[in-house]
Amino acid sequence: MRHPVETESGLVEGVPGRDHEVTVFRGVPYAAPAVGEARWRPPRPAPPWPGVRRADAFGPMCPQAPNADVGAGLPMDEDCLYLNVWTAAADAGERRPVLVWIHGGGFRVGSGAEPRYDGEHLARKGLVVVTFNYRLGALGFLATPELSEESGQRASGNYGLLDCVAVLRWVRRNIAGFGGDPGRVTIAGQSAGAGAVNFLAMSPLAEGLFHRAVAQSHARHSRDTELRYLATSYRTLPDAERSGTRYAEERGGTSTALLRSLPWQRLVDGDAAVDDAVETGGPAKPPLFRPVVDGWVIPAGYADTYAKGAQNVVGYLAGNNLDESGAVPESTFATYRAAGAGTWRPGMPPVHVTLDGFTAAARRRFGALAEEFLRLYPASTDDEAARAHCAAVRDNARVSTYLWAADWSEHAGLPVHTYHWTHASPVRGQDPRRASHGSEIEFVFGNLREDGAAGGGAGWTGEDHRIAEVMSAYWANFAATGDPNGPGLPHWPAYAPGSAVVMELGDAFGPIPVADPARLKFWKRFFSQEEAW
Secondary structure, eight states, X not given: OOSOEEETTEEEEOEEOSSTTSEEEEEEEOSOOOOGXXXXXXXXXXXXXXXXXXXXXXXXXXXXXXXXXXXXXXXXXXXXXXXXXXXXXXXXXXXXXEEEEEOOSTTTSOOTTOGGGOOHHHHHTTOEEEEEOOOOHHHHHXXXXXXXXXXXXXXXXXXXXXXXXHHHHHHHHHGGGGTEEXXXXXXXXXXXXXXXXXXXXXXXXXXXXXXXXXXXXXXXOTTOGGGGTSTTOOEEHHHHHHHHHHHHHHTTOOSHHHHHHSOGGGTOOOTTOXXXXXXXXXXXXXXXXXXXXXXXXXXXXXXXXXXXXXXXXOEEEEEEETBOTTOOOGGGHXXXXXXXXXXXXXXXXXXXXXXXXXXXXXXXXXXXXXXXXXXXXXXXXXXXXHHHHHHHHHHHHHHHHHHHHHHHHHHHOSOEEEEEEOOOBOGGGOSSOBXXXXXXXXXXXXXXXXSSSSGGGOOOOHHHHHHHHHHHHHHHHHHHHSOOOOXXXXXXXXXXXXXXXXXXXXXXXXXXESSOHHHHHHHHHHHXXXXXX
16 A cells, blocks of 8 residues: 555555565544643544654654553653554455454553554454554543533543544444444454453444454453453442542642643542442452443443343353463572562462462351362362462463353354463563463564564464464454454364363364363352352
8 A cells, every 4th residue: 555545534555564565654643632631531633734643653652651562662641542554455446354453551650552462463363453543541440520520421430442442433434444344343452452442342332333343461351350350351430539639638739720731740649549438358459440330431330231131132152361360480490489568560360379379268168168169179289289270370361252252142143252361471581481462462472583583582373473374363353354264274163051161272173171070160150159250
């Protein structure tokens, strides 16, 4: 696509990718800067520009606590609502499926410019790929009674999600110029990006703006206590307003006008911004700033939405990873044991690698069911306890997503495909390799590069590259047709009632049981006794 593309705000000119058949458009404004009086308001359309805008550089990262893993050295600025497009379409007459990627980071950190999200490989597979920034932390999710009152909807706290909706509206109006099909849009994300996918799938504001959804860590059952602090967690509006008022007062923001006049550096939240009020069955707590069930952007929680069939009718692909949510490789047990409590941040699951820690956590979380749990996951030494902990975490995740799929499918009317990622990756220099939180991303995007731009020069193997070809093909097929299956790929069955299996992806490709039958019954019974979210 060598000619400028016309958007609603003006002409944009991209630059060649590493493969010159792919054109990249970086730093395209999708909304006006959310600064000054526009802070904590829904995004407005990007103002027009004269002539041709050269889209050759990523926009700034949205304000956030410093994090060396994101942003490729980009500056931070409140003027950050930019998106990026990768396309191999020759002209605007093509209609390629569109993948809109929502970055993770606990709704606190992250950027659509992270090298691991480079869309070139997927563009070569026939997709038009869009990544973007959205408002984070307090700037993206602050709620106060005053903000709710001025909104016109009696709602506040979901500005980051409103940014996501603005991107999808931009895609609907503009993506055809890049060779994309506005009638075949898939939203996908990992961690908090998966949380955003799940919330958009329940939001009437996003109805009709996308047709398929991919949630990579996590989609969880509404009665799973893990849901309450992971990236799937939400707040009620009264709770969000109370905590937001306290946060504002601590920073000297005694009025909304004063809050809007403060420099953004005063408002960036770090690891101390945690929601201690949420009972999770353990020490883990969610970040303070996260989406809000506000009656407008998100009308209701998971259980109520699914029970009424009020979610958007979209196909779904969702899953979890072997070494996440507190599960770790056996070769790291001693390291975790030596570290003790170690580093903690909001949304981080606990890792139990001692017998005392494992049994105490079981009694706290499971109460009257604790003895049954300890019989199903027995341990008499520290190593046995660590192995039992990891087995329970993995069973919990697989069973939870299986039960989520049952709830989603009851009214959705479109197939759901679930997975369990098992391949150990060296991404970001992990030693030992592990199938950790987010480790599937490079494989999905096909970004196994050795130049340091993506994958961190990790030392990828031939097996890594083979697995990446399968993974990226599954995701490309799903975005194109709603079915990950295709020629030459191991068959991935859709969720079916009464078939308690999940698709293993990574070290092997094929259906596996979600859990041992006795353990499956235990988790079902435990979840049934918990409060539905």
